[in-house]
Amino acid sequence: MRQKQIGIIGFGNMGSAIADKIKREYKVTVFDRDKNKTNNLSGIKVAKNIQELVKGSEVVILAVKPQDFDSVLQEIKDFTKGRLIISIAAGITTTYIEKILKEARVIRVMPNLPARVGKGMSTLCKGKSASNEDLEFVRRLFKKVGDTLIIGENMLDAATAVSGSGPAYVCYYLESAADMKKFLHNFQRAAEAIGFSETEAAILATGTYLGTFEFLKKTGLTPSELKKQVASKGGTTEAALKVLEAGGTLEEAVRAAKKRAEELSRKE
Incomplete structure (x- = not known):
């Protein structure tokens, strides 16, 4: 062939x-x-x-x-x-x-x-x-x-907010010694809240979660270093992290990332 x-x-x-x-x-x-x-x-x-x-x-x-x-x-x-x-x-x-x-x-x-x-x-x-x-x-x-x-x-901006910025959320909660099982549950719910079906949300949240751990293991980066790599200035991840750092929920952070992705998007 x-x-x-x-x-x-x-x-x-x-x-x-x-x-x-x-x-x-x-x-x-x-x-x-x-x-x-x-x-x-x-x-x-x-x-x-x-x-x-x-x-x-x-x-x-x-x-x-x-x-x-x-x-x-x-x-x-x-x-x-x-x-x-x-x-x-x-x-x-x-x-x-x-x-x-x-x-x-x-x-x-x-x-x-x-x-x-x-x-x-x-x-x-x-x-x-x-x-x-x-x-x-x-x-x-x-x-x-x-x-x-x-x-x-029409769901790609939402995907950016979940899987694109997702590694930074995993790292944020890892740094704060959160219950990661609970995090994964909330992450999936946040994906559903912005329009994904239960199946899609599970695939995106779980894939992003496991991929982030594998990335940390293979690169030897700390969660803080990885977070910096994902969070470019003025981008979707930065918008989400600001919400988390101000005490907001994961769903609020994901919504902020989606909103920023929509603002940055060139539609036509």
């Missing part, structure tokens, strides 16, 4: 984790503006530029920061016809991407930090042009970095 050609733009934490986990099964080409990140790679081809990567790939994963996203879309828009584009950028909708990459099939994935050690919790949704086969292919791809859950795009 012929190997699919997969290109990854952006070789930071998430891009490199995905590349490492899929390179045995697929032909992987990567590009990052910071050449130091792509030195001495084994089993992975490095493209000279973004256009070369896109032209040579059937599937392109956009693993760049949201602030670099627009410039990357402009650079690749003339070469994406018929290609499957996977975006892992927070808060940027498939509608927004499809407007610029007019003839591409778009899938959005929201992985979380534990994906870096193969224990992530990734939520997925598809745009208008992508097929169910595309969605299933992407789900199989992201199974290599942990658990997956297919949801409607």
